[in-house]
Amino acid sequence: MSLSVNEGVDVKGLVDKVLEAYPEKSRKRRAKHLNVLEAEAKDCGVKSNIKSIPGVMTIRGCAYAGSKGVVWGPIKDMIHISHGPVGCGYYSWSGRRNYYVGDTGVDSWGTMHFTSDFQEKDIVFGGDKKLHKVIEEINELFPLVNGISIQSECPIGLIGDDIEAVARAKSEELGKPVVPVRCEGFRGVSQSLGHHIANDVIRDWIFEKTEPKEGFVSTPYDVTIIGDYNIGGDAWASRILLEEIGLRVIAQWSGDGTLAELENTPKAKVNLIHCYRSMNYIARHMEEKFGIPWMEYNFFGPSQIAESLRKIAALFDDTIKENAEKVIAKYQPMVDAVIAKFKPRLEGKKVMIYVGGLRPRHVVDAYHDLGMEIVGTGYEFAHNDDYQRTQHYVKEGTLIYDDVTAFELEKFVELMRPDLVASGIKEKYVFQKMGLPFRQMHSWDYSGPYHGYDGFAIFARDMDLAINNPVWGIMKAPF
Amino acid sequence: MSHPVSQSADKVIDHFTLFRQPEYKELFERKKTEFEYGHSDEEVARVSAWTKTEEYKEKNFAREAVVINPTKACQPIGAMFAAQGFEGTLPFVHGSQGCVAYYRTHLTRHFKEPNSAVSSSMTEDAAVFGGLNNMIDGLANAYALYKPKMIAVLTTCMAEVIGDDLSGFINNAKNKESVPADFPVPFAHTPAFVGSHIVGYDNMIKGVLTHFWGTSENFDTPKNETINLIPGFDGFAVGNNRELKRIAGLFGIQMTILSDVSDNFDTPADGEYRMYDGGTPLEATKEAVHAKATISMQEYCTPQSLQFIKEKGQQVAKYNYPMGVTGTDELLMKLAELSGKPVPAELKLERGRLVDAIADSHTHLHGKRFAVYGDPDFCLGMSKFLMELGAEPVHILSTSGSKKWEKQVQKVLDASPFGKSGKAYGGKDLWHLRSLLFTDKVDYIIGNSYGKYLERDTKIPLIRLTYPIFDRHHHHRYPTWGYQGALNVLVRILDRIFEDMDANTNIVGETDYSFDLVR
Numbered sequence: 001m002s003l004s005v006n007e008g009v010d011v012k013g014l015v016d017k018v019l020e021a022y023p024e025k026s027r028k029r030r031a032k033h034l035n036v037l038e039a040e041a042k043d044c045g046v047k048s049n050i051k052s053i054p055g056v057m058t059i060r061g062c063a064y065a066g067s068k069g070v071v072w073g074p075i076k077d078m079i080h081i082s083h084g085p086v087g088c089g090y091y092s093w094s095g096r097r098n099y100y101v102g103d104t105g106v107d108s109w110g111t112m113h114f115t116s117d118f119q120e121k122d123i124v125f126g127g128d129k130k131l132h133k134v135i136e137e138i139n140e141l142f143p144l145v146n147g148i149s150i151q152s153e154c155p156i157g158l159i160g161d162d163i164e165a166v167a168r169a170k171s172e173e174l175g176k177p178v179v180p181v182r183c184e185g186f187r188g189v190s191q192s193l194g195h196h197i198a199n200d201v202i203r204d205w206i207f208e209k210t211e212p213k214e215g216f217v218s219t220p221y222d223v224t225i226i227g228d229y230n231i232g233g234d235a236w237a238s239r240i241l242l243e244e245i246g247l248r249v250i251a252q253w254s255g256d257g258t259l260a261e262l263e264n265t266p267k268a269k270v271n272l273i274h275c276y277r278s279m280n281y282i283a284r285h286m287e288e289k290f291g292i293p294w295m296e297y298n299f300f301g302p303s304q305i306a307e308s309l310r311k312i313a314a315l316f317d318d319t320i321k322e323n324a325e326k327v328i329a330k331y332q333p334m335v336d337a338v339i340a341k342f343k344p345r346l347e348g349k350k351v352m353i354y355v356g357g358l359r360p361r362h363v364v365d366a367y368h369d370l371g372m373e374i375v376g377t378g379y380e381f382a383h384n385d386d387y388q389r390t391q392h393y394v395k396e397g398t399l400i401y402d403d404v405t406a407f408e409l410e411k412f413v414e415l416m417r418p419d420l421v422a423s424g425i426k427e428k429y430v431f432q433k434m435g436l437p438f439r440q441m442h443s444w445d446y447s448g449p450y451h452g453y454d455g456f457a458i459f460a461r462d463m464d465l466a467i468n469n470p471v472w473g474i475m476k477a478p479f
Numbered sequence: 480m481s482h483p484v485s486q487s488a489d490k491v492i493d494h495f496t497l498f499r500q501p502e503y504k505e506l507f508e509r510k511k512t513e514f515e516y517g518h519s520d521e522e523v524a525r526v527s528a529w530t531k532t533e534e535y536k537e538k539n540f541a542r543e544a545v546v547i548n549p550t551k552a553c554q555p556i557g558a559m560f561a562a563q564g565f566e567g568t569l570p571f572v573h574g575s576q577g578c579v580a581y582y583r584t585h586l587t588r589h590f591k592e593p594n595s596a597v598s599s600s601m602t603e604d605a606a607v608f609g610g611l612n613n614m615i616d617g618l619a620n621a622y623a624l625y626k627p628k629m630i631a632v633l634t635t636c637m638a639e640v641i642g643d644d645l646s647g648f649i650n651n652a653k654n655k656e657s658v659p660a661d662f663p664v665p666f667a668h669t670p671a672f673v674g675s676h677i678v679g680y681d682n683m684i685k686g687v688l689t690h691f692w693g694t695s696e697n698f699d700t701p702k703n704e705t706i707n708l709i710p711g712f713d714g715f716a717v718g719n720n721r722e723l724k725r726i727a728g729l730f731g732i733q734m735t736i737l738s739d740v741s742d743n744f745d746t747p748a749d750g751e752y753r754m755y756d757g758g759t760p761l762e763a764t765k766e767a768v769h770a771k772a773t774i775s776m777q778e779y780c781t782p783q784s785l786q787f788i789k790e791k792g793q794q795v796a797k798y799n800y801p802m803g804v805t806g807t808d809e810l811l812m813k814l815a816e817l818s819g820k821p822v823p824a825e826l827k828l829e830r831g832r833l834v835d836a837i838a839d840s841h842t843h844l845h846g847k848r849f850a851v852y853g854d855p856d857f858c859l860g861m862s863k864f865l866m867e868l869g870a871e872p873v874h875i876l877s878t879s880g881s882k883k884w885e886k887q888v889q890k891v892l893d894a895s896p897f898g899k900s901g902k903a904y905g906g907k908d909l910w911h912l913r914s915l916l917f918t919d920k921v922d923y924i925i926g927n928s929y930g931k932y933l934e935r936d937t938k939i940p941l942i943r944l945t946y947p948i949f950d951r952h953h954h955h956r957y958p959t960w961g962y963q964g965a966l967n968v969l970v971r972i973l974d975r976i977f978e979d980m981d982a983n984t985n986i987v988g989e990t991d992y993s994f995d996l997v998r
Contacts, residue, residue, distance in 0.1 A: 023619050052576060054599040055617030056624060062577020077517065085636050085671035086546065087553030091581030093929070095588075099494070101507050104932065105913075106527045107518055111932060112910075117546040118672040123640060133544035141539060141910075144518050144526055154575055154637040155672065158606060185575040186606050186637050213516045233494045240506055244481065250514055260516035330484065337488035406595075407624045410752065426583050430593045435750040447493050454486040454497055461491040475750045 004039075004396035005350075005375050009416065011036045011399050018411045026053045033402040037394060044387040044400040048379065051189045057406035059354070059426055060380050062185030064088050066194020068151040070278055071202075072181060074098035074229055074254040075262070076108040077146040079138050082115040083131060083163065084153025088185070089115040097443050098255040099233045107144045114138065118155060128161050135170045135178060146259045147177040149201075157184040171209070177259065179205040190381035190403070192277065192357070199281040202262060207289075212263045221316065222250045224268045226283060226294075227275030227358075230255020232448020237455045238274070238299045245313060245323040253279065266290045270315055272297050274451075277357030277386055296389075299451040300359075301366025301459070302335045331453040339369065342460040345468055347371035349419035352412065354404055354427065355441045356380045361390040363422070363441065366450075370460055375418055378404050406430070420467055435475045437466040536914035540907075547910035548929060549878040550852050553671035556582040557679030557712050557780075558633040558686075559596055564716075564738030565687060566758040567628030570596040571621055573610060573643065574635025589714055589947040590744045590955060595754050597621045601637060610638055614648040618657035618664070625754065628761060630658065632666040633683060639670035663761065665690035675879045677780045677854055680712040684738060684784040691765040698792045705733045705770040706817055707793075709784060711777025711800075711856060714927075714946025715959045717745045718967075722958035723776075729823040730814055735759065735767045745956065772817045774810075776801060776960070777856035779884065800860030803867050803965045804833060810961075829962040836966055837868060843976050843998070845869035848900070848921040852876040852912055852930070853945040855884045858903075859891065861925055861944065864965065866897040868972075873900050874915045880905030909933060923975065942975045944968060 015034045019027050030053065035045040052058040061069070064082075069092045072080050082089025093113035102108025116134045118127055135148055148170070150163050163180040170178040181201050183194045223242060228235040235255045242249050250268055251261035265271070271283045271294040283294035295315065297308035306328045313324035349372045353360050360377045367374055374394055378401035379386060387402075394400075399416070401408060406427070413421055413431060421431045422441045431438045439445055439462060447462050449455040482502040486492060497503065511517065518526075529535055555572060559582050562570040572579045576598040583594040597620075599605075599613035614632075621630055632645055645666040653660050667686035669679045706727075710720055720741035727734035742757020767773075773788045775781040778797035785795045794817070801810045807830070811822045837844075847870045851861045855877045862872040875888055885903040892898030904911060909929060916924070916937045924930050924941045928949045934941040943951055944959065954971075958964035977998055984993040 021624055023623050025616065026620050026623075051602055052598075052600045053616065053620060054601075054613040055571065055597050055620030055622075057579075057583075057595065057597050058576055058600065059580065060576060061580045062575055065577050065580070077515070081545075085553050086549055086551060086675065087556070087578065087636075087671045088581070090549065090552045091556075091585050093548075095584065101511070102517075103523050103527055105910075105936065106530060107523050113548050115546050115549070116544065117549065118636075120670070120673055123672050130544050137542045137545045141535075141542065141545075144523065154635070155640045158637065158640040185577040186602050189602060191577070233498055236498065236503060236506060239510075240502060243506065243509075249510075252510070252514075256510075258515045258517065261514055264514070330481075334484050334486055334488065338491075341488045405624070425587055426580070426594070429587065429591060430752050433593070433746060433748045433750075433752045435748070449494060449497070453484075457486045457488060457491045458493045458497075461493075471748075475748060477749070 005373050006397040006399065006416070011397065014412065014415055015399070018408050021407065029053055030405070030408070033404075034408070035400045037391065037396055037398045037400055039396045041391055042388070043384065044390055046387060046400050046402040048387060048402045049189060049192065049381070049383045050403075052403055058403060059406065059424065060190040060403060062191060063183040063187040063194035063197060064151060064153055064185045065092065066191030066278070067181050067183035067198035068092055069096055070191065070229065071195055071198035071254055072149045072151065074100070074110060075257045075259060076100040076102050076110045077258045078149055079109045079114055079142060079145050080149045080151055081134060081138070082113065082153060083127070083150050084116065084155050085118045086115050088153045089113045096229070097231050097446065097448070099230045099236070100256040105142075109142070109145070123155055123159060126159060126161050127156070128163070128166050131161075131163065131166045132170065135166070135174070139174050139176070145176070147179070150178070150180045152180070152182050152184050154185045157182060157187070167205070177206065177210050192381040192383065195278040196281050199279065199285070202282055203285050206262050207266060210263050212267065213260050216264055216267065218267050219248055220269060221247045221320070222268050223247045224251040224253065224265050224271050225249055226253040226271050226273045227279035228252070228255060228451065229275070231442070232444045232450070234449040234451035234455060237449040237452035240454070241299070241305070241309065241327060241452050242272070242312070244327045245309060246320050247312075247316070266292065268292055270295060272312060274299065275358045276389070277382060298362045298365070299455070300363045301369040301456055302453065303369050304362070304365045305453060305456070335453060335456065338457045338460050342464050343371045345464050348373065349467055350375045351420045351422055352376040352416065352418040353441065354378050354380070354401070354409060354423040357382060357386070359441050361386070361393045364393040366456065366459055369456075370463060372463070374398060375416060376401065376412060378402055420463065435472055437469070437472060439463065439466050531917040533918050536918050539911060539914045546878070547908050549908040550854070550876070551675035551878040552585070553636075554669035554674055554676060554679030554682065555633055555635055555671060556585060557676030558667050558669045558683035560586065560676075560712055560740065561680045561683035561738045562631035562633070562687070563594070563743055564740040564758055565629060565631070565764060566760045567755045568758060569621055569625050569627035569630050571599065571617065571630045571632045572596055572635060573599045573614060573632055573645065574601055574638040576600040578635045585947065588949045590717070591952065592744045592746065593752070593754070595625070597625070606637065606641060609641060610643050611648050611651060615652045615655050615657050618649075618652045622658045622662070627755070629663040629665070631683060631687065632664060633669045633679070636671040639668065663690060677712050677879055680780045681783050684709060684781065685787050687764065688737070688784065688787060691761075692768040692791060696790045700768050700792055702771045702792070703769045704818070705735055705767070706814070707735045707737050707767045707770045707773035707788075709737045709773065709775045709781050710739070711775065711780030712854065712946070713777070714948065715955050715957075717741045717955050718958035719960045719964065722961045722964055726811070726814070726826065726961055729825050730818060730820055732814060732818045732820065735763050735770065737764065737767060737773070772796065774798070774813065777854070779855040779879070799863075800856040801960055802860040802968060803864030804830065804837070804962070805867060806860055806863055807961050807965060826962065833962040833966050836969060840969065840973055841869055843973060846871065847923065847976070848873045850874040850876070850912060850916060850921045850924045850939075852909065852926040855880045857945045859888055862888065862898070862901070863891060864968065866895045868969070869897060871897045871900055873902070873919065873921050874904065874912060875901060876904040876907050876912050878906060878908050913937070923972070940975050940979050942972055944971065
């Protein structure tokens with residue numbers, strides 16, 4: 001941590017002012033989640049992973065969103081049943097840009113919505129019987145499906161259905177993995193618990209119960225990409241670099257992922273984890289159980305990419321280390337050209353970030369590479385260890401907000417007037433109407449990839465097109 | 480594995496072209512052959528072909544349990560949408576919080592607008608002890624922070640399964656001074672495992688009216704000359720509600736739209752964010768009990784509300800998404816009858832211009848076969864208009880469609896020679912429609928953005944005319960109702976037909992004899 005941002009702005013005073021609007025009880029609770037980063041701090045000084053207060057617009061989702069939307073949903077050669085009423089599957093249907101290659105409806109199902117469509121009678125009498133039938137019908141209509149997951153919605157846990165028993169019986173019968181995921185939306189305080197539950201299911205129902213594919217020959221250079229959801233093709237733009245330095249990516253979790261890749265993961269020499277929050281559990285498990293080390297890396301922006309490539313290469317032999325240097329050098333001219341072109345248009349611009357599990361820290365240096373300043377950042381569903389990992393990315397004086405409510409974020413932006421807000425679709429139009437450039441940092445605003453060197457060029461272009469579009473200059477009528 | 484750098488600062492390429500570069504194609508191939516352990520190309524091709532057969536269709540239609548790509552959402556989003564059409568109203572969704580994030584996202588993606596709603600954020604402890612405390616604290620927070628004029632409470636399936644009592648909870652919260660005793664907090668129970676978003680819409684309209692009008696029957700309510708209009712769940716509400724207001728203005732009718740989202744879902748960008756804008760004034764909602772009649776634009780969105788309104792002594796009338804010439808005729812005649820005013824001359828002119836446009840274009844429409852899917856009322860209105868154009872609705876499909884709806888659609892189809900190959904499919908989904916499109920082909924599909932997968936698989940062009948439209952911009956700002964709306968719909972269909980015609984005739988030296996400049 002160096003220098004300081006928000007110089008001359010009374011950010012602490014701002015926090016107090018924003019908190020004033022709350023009833024007393026909620027004010028006390030919210031105060032713990034807002035802070036201004038101090039020099040020499042060990043973490044960001046905010047409480048996290050705590051229940052959202054009722055009656056506010058939290059941007060958080062639920063455990064189902066964490067499991068179906070993030071961890072399991074993007075596994076393309078399995079069918080994921082949204083088990084319960086129709087809505088959860090409907091809203092999460094094809095909304096997340098987890099790119100994949102496959103014949104949808106034949107050997108891949110990533111942009112489809114399968115549900116048991118619970119009716120009142122299923123609530124009253126239980127839905128296990130129906131679930132049996134759903135799985136049979138899926139297997140008949142989609143014979144090339146390699147596995148099935150059951151993503152539980154709220155009522156399943158409340159009425160006490162035994163989806164584990166159904167999963168066991170059906171796995172046996174079909175000879176394919178059928179996995180039950182207890183990711184009911186009321187569990188936990190955000191999508192975060194859904195990630196954890198989904199990881200545990202991979203542990204218990206894939207690693208423990210299935211046999212890895214035959215014929216797989218290990219090499220000393222086998223690695224995995226874990227926690228890259230291939231938004232707009234991110235994982236591919238990452239994979240290409242790992243392959244170029246001479247590593248072999250034997251599995252990609254979970255964008256463009258397959259069941260076989262999950263099963264073969266324990267054969268890796270090292271697990272490379274991008275989104276720590278959503279996948280650290282399974283990486284830790286593999287370390288304990290199979291002795292596979294794991295490493296967190298960051299492929300946003302050239303500084304972090306180079307640092308990460310070197311860190312990764314350091315785990316291997318000299319050839320790989322030399323290759324890493326070659327690859328960094330190879331892309332440097334392109335990176336230099338991108339920075340030369342875009343930095344003059346972006347230098348000194350202030351950014352406020354509010355996203356999910358890794359980007360509030362990972363993306364910071366990509367902005368720094370373009371000469372931009374982060375004046376505020378925060379997570380939707382981070383835990384304490386995420387905030388510990390954050391403080392060295394951001395500068396003294398940065399405003400930190402955990403599970404920020406729409407009310408707080410609007411006030412912060414209104415009073416601090418950054419040049420760009422980087423958040424999600426629910427926030428986008430609020431700030432655009434205020435006259436502020438905006439980028440969606442969950443979906444890359446339907447652009448991307450943003451990871452890797454190829455992605456950095458797109459990232460730079462997108463920040464420029466957001467900030468320097470003429471629309472922001474014609475907001476006010478001349479009359 | 481060295482390869483040239485395809486990316487450059489001069490011409491930044493993104494996913495559209497980046498992944499077509501040779502190095503990425505090789506990467507996909509390596510991943511597939513070495514690590515995915517997928518099925519052989521032959522096997523995939525075989526199964527792919529099989530999914531397009533009559534045999535597969537039969538299996539597909541025989542399924543009883545799994546629902547695949549349905550054209551319905553769950554109740555709460557309909558209720559939330561209805562609530563957002565009232566002045567200064569904040570929907571308060573009682574239950575687990577993820578649901579609200581989904582509803583807000585969904586509506587935001589369609590309208591490209593902010594969408595405000597709060598959640599009571601119930602978790603495990605609430606599942607055990609009930610959500611009363613969440614309601615008490617939640618209403619207090621919502622009231623203090625977002626300063627609404629009304630908070631409309633609705634439930635998710637969680638609150639319904641554990642049996643939370645909204646009426647009692649709201650009273651309790653008022654006793655604890657979460658909101659003032661006289662602050663309006665209407666509510667609706669909207670279990671996601673009953674009906675769909677259109678039922679949720681109905682429940683909330685009824686909930687709001689019950690709040691303002693009282694629960695007891697009152698046949699003696701004095702009536703005035705006002706006419707109420709309920710639009711129903713409508714993705715084109717911004718354009719359509721404004722068109723309805725314009726029509727009422729031409730008539731000189733005093734009209735109250737019960738739940739008007741048109742301004743709230745279309746606020747200007749001028750440097751100021753408006754969390755609430757427009758909407759049916761609360762005073763007007765209260766006064767609407769004195770209207771002489773209420774017209775519903777979508778009968779399947781309003782059965783309970785209309786029944787309730789009828790009990791208040793009002794005349795009621797219902798339509799099925801009045802698109803097209805006769806659909807608009809019927810609506811205008813009803814407005815004339817109820818108001819005692821003639822149809823304005825301006826509207827007669829508009830009618831004539833619309834008919835003129837249809838006459839100009841009829842050769843391109845006559846006999847064209849269409850599949851239509853979406854909500855029950857949309858499917859009906861759209862089918863009627865197609866037949867009016869000389870086109871043929873062939874597959875009409877709605878996951879929310881009931882047996883009654885199927886019969887109603889069939890009756891409409893049977894009444895026209897253009898409906899003779901038409902069949903209604905209630906309770907079926909888009910995977911059923913895929914089978915129908917392969918086994919009994921049509922020329923065009925009319926539906927929403929989810930149809931783009933059907934378009935890709937079947938190569939049948941898709942025309943997006945109903946909710947949700949995520950992958951095209953701004954269509955909802957133009958009406959589809961009234962004569963002006965019909966003209967918009969006509970142009971949208973014609974444009975797609977002409978584009979298709981050009982795309983099919985543009986091979987130089989081969990098919991370009993038909994690549995005509997004049998169509």
